[in-house]
Amino acid sequence: MPATSPRPRHLLAAVRTAFGYTLAGYAKALEQQAPAIGYGAIAWRREKISRWEAGATEPELPAQLVMADLHGVDPDQVAARGWPDWLLLALPGPDIWAPFALEATLSALDYLAADPSRADDAGTPLVPPDVLHDLTVRWTAHIQHTIERGIGGAYIGVEVSTAIQARLTALWHLDDSLGGTPCTTSARADLRMVTRLLRHARHTGQLTTDLHYLAAEYARFLGWAEFDADNRxxxxRAWHAALRASAEVADPAHSAYLLSNLALTAIYDDDAHQGTELLATARDIAGSRTTPLVAAMIDTWRVRAAAAEGDAAGAARFLMTAEKEFDHAQQGDENPPWAYWMCRPSHMAETGRAFLDLGEPATAETLLTEGLQALPKGATRDRILYLTWIATAQARQQSLDAAADTASTALDLAPLVDSGRCSNLLDDLSRELSPHSKSSQVASVLERLRSA
Structure with a gap:
């Protein structure tokens, strides 16, 4: 089916289109197939098929059996799954390739909720990883035609921004698991789509604001992914564009988040003073116009900035403030979706790293260990960050065997992500452990670090 064609609504239309039949052509193909299984007397007309696709009527069982025979579907499945569910088996590939359309969704839900002991499920494999990845990419296909029409100058509705937001959310979580490098291509492609919609589609009111926000957040995320990939x-460049897009939205929380990203990268680049100033500006912009959770996020990063400048009293003050703000956060608060990752301030990796900067490795190890235990399962990249800094804290306390064990765990995870930031931190850890190379365990880890 050409990419510019609208997605068919009914499964029969999906099957017919997938095999390249027009309504008349499909009627002719069924007419030629019917005698092979003894149903030559059926009258096949394009109007009848059109009514089936519209859901106005359903084909009689003999007609369904002819369709099944044409597409190589087991006739027993016609009765077992019923109309139109069995048509999923007529589509190229397994059921999971069905189009994103209402009928396909309802059919899949019906089948999922049915008796799990049905014989045709026996031996069915789990969804292969490559298919699962494809599904995450294809989920916007059901509105692709609307997006393409919008890029061509047509009106678009809120379903477009809703779908793009869901795609963006999936990208955030892929970054958590895989690191920034694999996400830059997808972020750039999606940003191009949003930009073309802003430039060419007709939209008004809240939808216009939503598209500007999506542009700003995609640009922010792309900047973060490039930073994590060590492409400063x-x-x-991404954050420059994000600042421009953010100005169109008038969303103080998101503007503060964007500035906070810039501040954190300044700290990583050993420019703690600029990071401090940017975070102060971010906190002023957010003011009381955001939720306690977002305020806690900004003030937690201020802990790291203060520590990087050697301001122990300031770091302690910001951490106390952030903890109070986090405790004031309510489950019913309308927190922005991008704040999903925020955890208790004392559990954040940047807090633990702050105490390393302040020369308190025992405190750093305690906080980082607690934070590591609280991490969600899929946060592989953050797990490496925590482990690397825990190993550093242990080495600075002369707990060399523990440092070697922790570093080994980090190295076990490292191949699962593509993150220049993680690679740089592992290089830092190698330099941290090098003075202790006479320890056999440390020497072994240093060899692995050099190989990595």
Missing amino acids: PGAQ
Whole structure:
């Protein structure tokens, strides 16, 4: 089916279109197939098929059996699954390739809720990883035609921004699991789509604001992914565009988040003073116009900035403030979706790293260990960050065997992500452990670090 064609609404239309039949052509194909299984007397007309696809009527069982025979579907499945569910088996590939359409969704839900002991499920494999990945990419296919029409100058509705937001959310979580490098291509492609919609589609009111927000957040995320991939010029270019897009939205919380991202990267680049100033500006912009959770996020990063400048009293003050703000956060607060990752301030990796900067490795190890235990299962990249800094804290306390064990765990996870930031931190850890190379366990880890 051409990419520019609208997605068919009914499964029969999906099957017919997938095999390249027009209504008249499909009627002719069924007419030629029917005698092979003894149903030559059926009258096949394009109007009848059109009514089936519209849901106005359903084909009689003999007609369904002819369709099944044409597409190589087991006739027993016609009775077992019923109309139109069995048509999923007529589509190329397994059921999971069905189009994103209402009928396909309802059919899949019906089948999921049915008796799990049905014989045709026996031996069915789990969804292969490559198919699962494809599904995450294809989920916007059901509105692709609307997006393409919008890029061509047509009106678009809120279903477009809703679908793009869901795609963006999936990308956030892929970054958590895989690191920034694999996400930059998808982020750039999606940002191109949003930009073309802003430029060419007709939209008004809240939808216009939503598209500007999506542009700003995609640009922010792309900057973050480029930063995590250790492409600092690419990150700066992305954030420059994000600042422009954010100005169109008038969303103080998101503007503060964007500035906070810039501040954190400044700290990583050993420019703690600029990071401190940017975070102060972010906190002023957010003011009382955001939720306690977002305020806690900004003030937690201020802990890291203060520590990087050697301001122990300021770091302690910001951490106390952030903890109070986090405790004031309510489950019913309308927190922005991008704040999903925020955890208790004392559990954040940047807090633990702050105490390393302040020369308190025992405190750093305690906080980082607690934070590591609280991490969600899929946060592989953050797990490496925590482990690397825990190993550093242990080495600074002369707990060399523990440091070697922790570093080994980090190295076991490292191949699962593609993150320049993680690679740089592992290089830092190698330099941290090098003075202790006479320890056999440390020497073994240093060899692995060099190989990595």
